[in-house]
Amino acid sequence: MPLSEFSLIQRFFTKQQITNPSTRLGIGDDCALLSIPEGFELAITTDTMVENVHFFADADPELLGHKLLAVNLSDLAAMGAKPVSVTLALTLPKVDENWLAAFASGFLTLAERYSVDLIGGDTTSGPLTLTVQALGLVPKGRALLRSSANPGDFIYMTGALGDAGLGLKIKQGYNCEHPQAALTRFNRPEPQVEAGLALSGIATACIDLSDGLAGDLGHILQQSRVGACLDWDALPLSTAVQAYINDTGDWVMPLTAGDDYELCFTVSPEQAKHLTIPATKIGIIESQAGLRLCKSSVIQPLEVKSFEHFS
């Protein structure tokens, strides 16, 4: 018996109980309804993943479900917003129950970790395309923007740089001695939700590292109308990434590879002592436009590149 649109969504995506206190009405009516507590604003983001563009047909559906939600939660984290709910637009070429069960499991397991309710969606037939819209709450006036970095601010990032990029290199054939950590970082990115919340009211600007440090920091520089100098020796590189650089000479990779989903943020020197999360100081905001890298005591301009579609 063919599954109807309704019973399909019903079966795989409504097992989840409503757990977030902001959800007034979930799946099943013309719209979902959300209560916004007084003193908060709503943060909204959307991301799409397309087969053969963002992932291959044989991608593990459980990891795909996780990643699709993770990249959206990462955008909320970069605003200092607490995730509350998501909608999911699924375009599927066919009903593959095993695929759907695994995809839903990856998606909902991460959702449950943050009490994120799936409050709506649309299921259509067509080439595999997955779109999430995520909603989060941030105290009024305390959202972390890209546009408010100031000259003299320190630049920090959470976690390590380039491991997801190394994971991609390994998938493309690079022979790494201990590949597992890098592969996990590439396959299963973790949104820095707690870090984003801890930075609200402390960081002056923030962005998540989805397209590479140089390009993403470049957005902060452009929108804040400032420049920056990064300190190569301060970059948090794992042993595996350092070994990759020694091995290949490709020191640009950690600066341009995407998918780390760490947060890059700026903090005034006075506020820096109030940081309560583990983070590494990697540079400084300057009034002179452009991005520079201080490497082996030489300051060189760093051309801003990030992943672009249609190019």
Place this chain on the structure above:
Amino acid sequence: MPLSEFSLIQRFFTKQQITNPSTRLGIGDDCALLSIPEGFELAITTDTMVENVHFFADADPELLGHKLLAVNLSDLAAMGAKPVSVTLALTLPKVDENWLAAFASGFLTLAERYSVDLIGGDTTSGPLTLTVQALGLVPKGRALLRSSANPGDFIYMTGALGDAGLGLKIKQGYNCEHPQAALTRFNRPEPQVEAGLALSGIATACIDLSDGLAGDLGHILQQSRVGACLDWDALPLSTAVQAYINDTGDWVMPLTAGDDYELCFTVSPEQAKHLTIPATKIGIIESQAGLRLCKSSVIQPLEVKSFEHFS
């Protein structure tokens, strides 16, 4: 020069000025930010349109942009919500500037009519797939649900029934004497935003007619755990739809054809006199489950059918 993802969105979709007072931050950061006025809840809906499923490759992009937004605003209308903003996830096989300009024009012209801001989106390459998520405001506790119709409530609908269905028949080759009105109803649906707002606090239940009256009213009946009897002679059928029925004998079409995007709602007899919008009383809610049709003084069961994917 190939357009980058950013400049592509920039060029066609950010001409629009921010006009809605709820928009605190639009396109350009990790998230958009929305202020929710006190005493209001947020209504959220999402709808996807896929090439070769919901429209053909040669579809007029201006009408497509209009329709994509209209179907989402129609869901907000069915909740009694005032639309405030939308995000747009565009998956495009290529950059066709003429197509994009026409699509954006259809989309943004309708958005401007209701002061709806485009506050975010994602543009990806892949098979043509269009997803909108729409956000609206409704006074707390006054959203129009599907689940609160009561036996004895009158059933009403706005506008006329079956004209979009007739438009589809004409496109499929049916020879109609005056085809233009029906074609317009099919090609350019108009969301009943004002009607939805006027029904808030008056209607007991409401749904928009996207999949056909029998199926859509069926959702109200199912979720309210009631039944209904429709009065054939009361149905608001245009002269063209009546001529189609006389010509073909296909009287089922207006009951099952989709895409009218009128509102179907229920009202208690006491509240019915407070209706301030033009609407036609088409039946009554009954405690006995199931949908029935009274036609030529005979009451017959009406099987609930609506459009289903994958079936």
